[in-house]
Amino acid sequence: MAKFEIRGGQPLKGEITPQGAKNEALQILCATLLTDQPVRIKNIPDIRDINRLIEILGSLNVKITKNAKGDFTFQAADVNIDYLKSKEFRKDGAALRGSIMLIGPFLARYGFAFMPKPGGDKIGRRRLDTHFEGFERLGAEFIYDAENYFFKIEVPKGEKMKGSYMLLEEASVTGTANIIMAAVLAEGTTEIYNAACEPYIQQLCNMLVRMGAKIDGIGSNRLFIHGVEKLNGTEHTILPDMIEIGSWIGLAAMTKSEITIKNVGWEHLGIIPDVFKKMGIQLEKRQDDIYIPAQEEYEIQTFIDGSILTIADAPWPGFTPDLLSIILVIATQAKGSVLVHQKMFESRLFFVDKLIDMGAQIILCDPHRATVIGLNQQTNLRAMTMTSPDIRAGIALLIAALSAKGKSVIHNIEQIDRGYENIDERLRSIGADIQRIE
DSSP: OOOOEEEEEEOEEEEEEBBBBBHHHHHHHHHHOOOOEEEESSSSSHHHHHHHHHHHHHHHTOOEEEEEEEEEEEEOOOOGGGGGSHHHHHHHHHGGGGGGGHHHHHHHHHHHEEEEEOOOOOOSOOOOOHHHHHHHHTEEEEEEETTTEEEEEOOTTTTOOOOOOOESSSOOHHHHHHHHEEETTTSEEEEEEEEOHHHHHHHHHHHHHTOOEEOTTTTTSEEEEOSSSSOOEEEEOBBBBBHHHHHHHHHHHHHEEEEEEEEOGGGGGGTHHHHHHHTOOOOOTTTTTEEOOOOOOOOOOOOOOOEEEEOOOSEEEEEEEEHHEEEEHHTTTTSSEEEEEEOOOOOTTTHHHHHHHTTOOEEEEEEEEEEEOTTSSOOOOOEEEEEEHHHHHHHHHHHHHHHHBBEEEOTTHHHHHHHHHEEEEEEEEEOOOEEOOO
């Protein structure tokens, strides 16, 4: 198990370029199974979760060619279906939550799929009902082996999946992606209402259209998918990771640093910049970059009636839940107070005890809400030893450690590596004192 040793309390300066979006890459890589033609994907992040999925594709006998850093071509011409039934896949699939999105392509192309109960961050209940209810609407049958935590879903023999109307119970991003991939080769038209409409879903739809799919309503919460018989190859470039972009904004504020975030894809960031501005953080749009000047202090806005600001997560175009941990940590050194309301996951705020131990003033109201009373940079957070519980809490703790004077140690950094590419090297490039100890 590796750890980070961080000596914080120093301002940073320089330029940093966000990696490709992890959540988009998971969907796009699974979609390469929908055709037997080559599909070239660029800007793939070199992180643990993505590399695990690429390894699974390799075990499925997908031909994988590395063209350059982050640039791969995938060709699923001779897929090893038996791997899905193997003990190896039960282990590999269970270690990666994104593996759930293999089901849609397998159903579309082969009429069946197997899947172990997927893993991922322990941030609360993360239901899979939306996925399987959608597959059933398309005509597939669902069987769950509770004793072995194993899913089987298949189209009855002699039948094909058929388009259907469905109103999703929740606007699940992975659920929407999975159903879209299953529906593109189904007979007839599938209408998905209350579909997730994140930029990453839009990217998936646009790639599938270039492959020959027929999809209307892209960018809205109502999609119409007209089934086709076959998809072809294409090329696709993954967007910059909006979660990483938000992380660097938070880092600049907490460490009083002047940082430029390069090539952010402004048109895909939604309300993210505005939410950070409400936290008092100055940032400028410079072409497609975000420039954050060094700030000695930043003041949280209030609502118009003077009441305390509340920042809550919501389905797109609302504020993404993956950035609430960043909002929470930067609030600890702001001027003013904020209520952070994590609606989607009931265990994601449980890392605040570590921030409290560092000297932050936080009241954990319940599993979903925390009130932060900002210290206004008057009292620095204390350096300490801690453990990363998941990806997003891990990056929040890393930002806290970089702002705290003295030496901090973060254990279980494999969690951070699951979502952030070579983060220690990239932070050192802008002046951070961080070392990886194996």
